[in-house]
Amino acid sequence: MPAIEALMLIAVAAFLGLVALIVIVVVGIHHEEDEESLLRGKAPGMAATLTRRVVGLYVRKIESPALHSRRPEDQIPWYEHSI
Numbered sequence: 001m002p003a004i005e006a007l008m009l010i011a012v013a014a015f016l017g018l019v020a021l022i023v024i025v026v027v028g029i030h031h032e033e034d035e036e037s038l039l040r041g042k043a044p045g046m047a048a049t050l051t052r053r054v055v056g057l058y059v060r061k062i063e064s065p066a067l068h069s070r071r072p073e074d075q076i077p078w079y080e081h082s083i
Helices: 002-035 046-055
Strands: none
Touching: 002 046
16 A cells, blocks of 8 residues: 555656646746747746746747848749759
């Protein structure tokens, strides 16, 4: 019986940790929306920083040369590419 109780304790702790993480992410998203800081680089707080890490959002600067290396007008259509 102690093994079952230990498994139940682990399951409850994991569930409470998940609920806490969900609450932190919701708070972080709320801070991001209030500050409108998503494209400005630095997150407005620890909850927003954790939210960016959990959600997997890494914002690149808009002036990045990789984004504007080729314009769509300069590219040939997909059906004209050589095989």
